[in-house]
Amino acid sequence: MKTYRCDEMMCNGCVSRIKKGLDHEGIGHKVDLETKTVVIEEEKDYGKAVEILDDLGFTAVEQQ
Numbered sequence: 001m002k003t004y005r006c007d008e009m010m011c012n013g014c015v016s017r018i019k020k021g022l023d024h025e026g027i028g029h030k031v032d033l034e035t036k037t038v039v040i041e042e043e044k045d046y047g048k049a050v051e052i053l054d055d056l057g058f059t060a061v062e063q064q
Contacts, residue, residue, distance in 0.1 A: 002040050004060035006053060009036045014058075021052045037063065 009015065015031050018038060022029045027049050028041035038060065040049045053060040 002043070002046055003063040004038050004040070004050065004053070005063055006036055006038055006058040006060055008058050009033060017056055018053065018058065021056050022049060025049075025052060027052070 006014075006018070009018070009031075012033065015033050018031050019029070022038075022040075025045075025048060027045040029049065030039040030041075031037075032039075038049070038053065038058075040046055050060045
């Protein structure tokens with residue numbers, strides 16, 4: 001699992017857009033508006049998930 005912070009995530013609309021984009025590609029994830037984070041479950045999906053987030057207008061910053 002890897003966690004990314006997306007500071008541009010402001011509302012449930014943002015959460016829905018992220019979930020829809022990741023679901024469309026079959027990427028396992030958890031989105032948390034309160035902490036503005038997206039957790040990607042599988043290592044093989046990290047690169048594609050970051051690409052999708054970027055396409056949706058979110059800057060994914062890897063958390064330690």
